[in-house]
Amino acid sequence: MDTDAKTGNRKGRLNYPADFKRRLATEACKPGISVSKLARQHTINANMLFKWRRELRAVLFEPTTPALLPVLVKRAAAPAPARHKAAPGGMIEIVIGEAVVRIHAEVDAALLKLVLQSLRS
Template sequence: MDTNLSEAGRPARRGVRYRHHPVEFKRAVVEQSLQPGGSVSRLARDHGINANQVFAWRKAYQEGRLGVAAFLPVTVAPATAPIIETSTHSVACARLVLERRGARLVIEGQPDAQTLSQVLAALLR
């Protein structure tokens, strides 16, 4: 049996061409599919791609792998604690609510930047 091998040592596939779409195109298609009334199958058909490819791009988009940061839904609520006056400056207490993947994180008061950075990094994984 004679097998033609490609340069990578895998069997050569004749006539198979993979299209490589720019990241901007992938993001645009995903953002269209996320709009109210957006149809993945219609978008895939309009762009000549497989609907499963659009779903894979959507997953990558939500994980922040299409060149954009993953966004967390944030709700700004009025502070529940009063503003504390000190002799040098006033300190405002705030409440930050983050929801992702069915989990809810409420941060109240004044978290230091390092702690907040670590919590957000863990949530984005």
């Protein structure tokens, strides 16, 4: 273990060199690495290594200043005219005796006349 840790001024706690912290934190960021196992290998507390890793990530991934990007706005093209006229909506219901005839949208007038005549007779 090459930590070169020195006793700090608070209750005999160790102060680790910045390059040691950075190296271990970088190692702890690698996929598949167990932070607890890495901490045990270097005889340090796992919570301390988690803290170093969190601090390293905060520095590496700190938000950058926002930048404005150029935008080209094109005028919207006029909508193409409809090819087909929309069928009129709605329905007509005709009751003749017990028969009910429902007519949806457009219907051929001659055919409707024939159906209604056959129902009356």
